[in-house]
Amino acid sequence: MPAKATSKRPVRRSAPAAAAPVGVVHVTRQVHFNAAHRLYNPRFGRRWNERTYGPCANPHWHGHNYVLEATVKGTPDPDTGFVINLGELKAILIKAVVEPCDHRNLNVEVAFLRDVIPTAENLAVAFWARIEHLLGPGRLHRVRLYETPRNCAEYLGPNA
Numbered sequence: 001m002p003a004k005a006t007s008k009r010p011v012r013r014s015a016p017a018a019a020a021p022v023g024v025v026h027v028t029r030q031v032h033f034n035a036a037h038r039l040y041n042p043r044f045g046r047r048w049n050e051r052t053y054g055p056c057a058n059p060h061w062h063g064h065n066y067v068l069e070a071t072v073k074g075t076p077d078p079d080t081g082f083v084i085n086l087g088e089l090k091a092i093l094i095k096a097v098v099e100p101c102d103h104r105n106l107n108v109e110v111a112f113l114r115d116v117i118p119t120a121e122n123l124a125v126a127f128w129a130r131i132e133h134l135l136g137p138g139r140l141h142r143v144r145l146y147e148t149p150r151n152c153a154e155y156l157g158p159n160a
């Protein structure tokens, strides 16, 4: 029995284009968590806190549905085409932020937020450090934390 022909016609491949220089690409992953907090600066009195933070100074706490976005920068790996595997980035965000913060009271239950007034700004800075620690230096571009769909704080690191 004759061997099956592998190919009748040669596949035509056009010559590869000259490799264009590849710049930095940003890749973003989003995660969600729910948490309670209160904005209150113990260095000031009740009046100052109520005037500054309004209902967010409520001593009985309130909650937010937080949305956290982390953006990683880099050039795509020539083998995978990825700046970072998004599954890996998701796992980092869950370990750094979601596991310690989800369904917690940020003022009293989260060790790395002790003595931090949990505004979106301060949380973004605190989360940056934890995410970068797991990601390695020089890769994190931005942390953006939505406290509501209309309010977010964005942090680009200590050197930005």
Ligand code: NI
Binding pocket: 037, 056, 062, 063, 064
């Ligand atoms: Ni709040």
